[in-house]
Amino acid sequence: MxxxxxxxxxxxxxxxxxxxxxxxxxxxxxxxxxxxxxxxxxxxxxxxxxxxxxxxxxxxxxxxxxxxxxxxxxxxxxxxxxxxxxxxxxxxxxxxxxxxxxxxxxxxxxxxxxxxxxxxxxxxxxxxxxxxxxxxxxxxxxxxxxxxxxxxxxxxxxxxxxxxxxxxxxxxxxxxxxxxxxxxxxxxxxxxxxxxxxxxxxxxxxxxxxxxxxxxxxxxxxCTPKISLKILRKLPVYFDGDSTGMTLSENYLQARTPLATVMKHLQKYQDNGLLIPIEASTLHEAALHNKSCSLTALGCYYKSLVMQNRL
Structure with missing residues (x-):
């Protein structure tokens, strides 16, 4: 009450x-x-x-x-x-x-x-x-x-x-x-x-x-979550084990593919401070040039919560 x-x-x-x-x-x-x-x-x-x-x-x-x-x-x-x-x-x-x-x-x-x-x-x-x-x-x-x-x-x-x-x-x-x-x-x-x-x-x-x-x-x-729990719970899937980084490629930019869905989720993470592109200003640029992206401290925090079944 x-x-x-x-x-x-x-x-x-x-x-x-x-x-x-x-x-x-x-x-x-x-x-x-x-x-x-x-x-x-x-x-x-x-x-x-x-x-x-x-x-x-x-x-x-x-x-x-x-x-x-x-x-x-x-x-x-x-x-x-x-x-x-x-x-x-x-x-x-x-x-x-x-x-x-x-x-x-x-x-x-x-x-x-x-x-x-x-x-x-x-x-x-x-x-x-x-x-x-x-x-x-x-x-x-x-x-x-x-x-x-x-x-x-x-x-x-x-x-x-x-x-x-x-x-x-x-x-x-x-x-x-x-x-x-x-x-x-x-x-x-x-x-x-x-x-x-x-x-x-x-x-x-x-x-x-x-x-x-x-x-x-x-x-x-x-309020409405900025990132749905379903997408947040994908963090340990995309960043397995102790991994906090992921290498991107042009395959992530091809429409209507499983990797395109992953890219949408990564963009959600970036928009809310959970992830940043490495050696690129945007995730799109990182994918074009086979660069990587990495979880921020906040991203690692939410990944840890998911792994501990706290989310």
Whole structure:
């Protein structure tokens, strides 16, 4: 079972925001199903335009989200974040100077005590990178139980920005979940999403923060594989034993032959970084001049997975 609580707050009495609800709806659209339309996360929304998003409402729904046994629980928040001497908070609509919302420390504590197999927390708000930090350790250590991961829009002392009616960070996450962070098999993991955000947000921008204590990476969403499993599983056939290279010839260029099919598969490998031509700029040129091609480190990795029956 996969559950997601998605919270978006635009309507603050002071300093209202513009894009948080839209960001939340976009996240719902990309998390509810995999690319092929199969069900993914069962999403629950808290939107400030529909109902007042108060401290008690947020606490109640977070506890309910993380209280279920087994499966994956995902929390997404888009709104204001605030830092105080008592810690960092997700700001709710009923914020007061002495009680601005729900503390990240409390949320992480609930997550750490959750019975869910995997817990994912995605925060698009200012100071979100403070989530999981421990005050007594000068914010240099994080305490997360196994299975908990946090992806934050900015470090503990940074703002998170909106642009063109939406959060810059959420826009990156949305595109990543749509497929820009998918691996060769079409799997999108939280580490892959972070890698995408890390590239987009330069050293002078808000810096995304990724904290995780997991023994394996789950796929948050599946897209169409860039290379089908059937073709991936041909790697040990084409590159037998310890071999990582293959000599080509003009025979691979003749249409409607078994070698032409092999050539199509080799081209798929090259297009996705698993293979490179040697002493030629293209596989076609390599075949014309009886040159070779060779697996890259990534190609060897996938070949090894196939040989170990991991794919």
């Amino acid at each position: 996969r559950r997601a609580l998605l919270i978006g707050i635009n309507d603050y009495p002071k300093n209202p925001l513009k894009g948080c609800e839209n960001d939340t709806l976009r996240m719902q659209s990309v998390l509810e199903t995999h690319e092929n339309g199969n069900p993914n996360f069962d999403c629950k929304l808290l939107l400030s335009s529909k109902k007042s998003v108060t401290r008690s409402e947020v606490r109640k729904h977070i506890k309910k989200l993380f209280n279920h046994e087994k499966g994956t629980a995902l929390l997404y928040f888009s709104g204001h974040g605030a830092t105080t001497i008592a810690g960092t908070y997700l700001v709710t609509q009923d914020a007061k100077p002495e009680d601005v919302g729900v503390s990240l420390m409390e949320i992480v504590a609930i997550a750490n005590n959750s019975k869910a197999d995997e817990v994912v927390i995605i925060l698009d708000c200012c100071y979100a990178g403070d989530a999981g930090n421990t005050i007594d350790l000068n914010e240099r250590k994080v305490i997360l139980r196994e299975g908990v991961s946090i992806l934050a829009a900015a470090s503990a002392d940074q703002y998170s920005y909106e642009k063109n009616g939406g959060g810059i960070f959420t826009n990156i996450i949305y595109d990543a979940l749509k497929g820009s962070a998918a691996d060769v098999r079409g799997k999108i993991t939280l580490s892959g999403i972070y890698y995408t955000a890390d590239i987009f947000l330069n050293a002078w921008s808000q810096r995304p923060v990724f904290k995780s204590h997991v023994s394996h990476m789950i796929s948050l969403r599946n």
